[in-house]
Amino acid sequence: MSDTSRLEIVTRSSNETESIGEHIGRALHGGEIIELSSDLGGGKTTLVRGLARGAGSSDVVSSPTFTISKVYVAACLEIHHFDFYRLGEAGIMQQELAELVGDPTLVLVIEWSDIIQDVLPAQRAILRIERLAEGEDARKLILEYPKSLDYLVAGIKA
Numbered sequence: 292m293s294d295t296s297r298l299e300i301v302t303r304s305s306n307e308t309e310s311i312g313e314h315i316g317r318a319l320h321g322g323e324i325i326e327l328s329s330d331l332g333g334g335k336t337t338l339v340r341g342l343a344r345g346a347g348s349s350d351v352v353s354s355p356t357f358t359i360s361k362v363y364v365a366a367c368l369e370i371h372h373f374d375f376y377r378l379g380e381a382g383i384m385q386q387e388l389a390e391l392v393g394d395p396t397l398v399l400v401i402e403w404s405d406i407i408q409d410v411l412p413a414q415r416a417i418l419r420i421e422r423l424a425e426g427e428d429a430r431k432l433i434l435e436y437p438k439s440l441d442y443l444v445a446g447i448k449a
Contacts, residue, residue, distance in 0.1 A: 300432045309341035316345020318443045321368040322395040327402045329420035376403040
């Protein structure tokens with residue numbers, strides 16, 4: 292991505308990770324794409340739980356690993372949460388995702404996105420979650436995003 296910004300945040304608990312997601316969720320306008328990556332059990336669903344709550348959704352957030360996708364309804368937008376971990380190839384999911392990209396009433400959150408990279412636009416946020424050795428729930432969140440998405444992290448202290 293050219294013209295990108297980078298923010299690194301260390302969280303010491305799942306509550307702090309969820310809180311970062313909530314902060315980002317409050318800033319969502321619709322049309323954003325957030326690509327998440329981490330190891331299994333790395334905190335992606337925890338972050339999305341905060342994201343949905345921050346956007347105003349009261350839906351129960353759970354990992355879409357076995358269902359491939361889940362939708363969380365907020366006041367003015369929907370969050371479509373995809374998890375492609377179990378797919379060897381994108382198949383029809385690639386077409387479905389391509390139809391959703393660019394919809395200003397949706398936010399797309401995508402885990403394990405390797406098989407659909409050609410569908411994703413350059414204008415997206417990429418958030419990597421890394422476990423830290425100093426505690427079971429300690430994480431480093433590394434967010435890379437185009438400057439056009441600065442509003443998502445405005446006010447977050449690194």
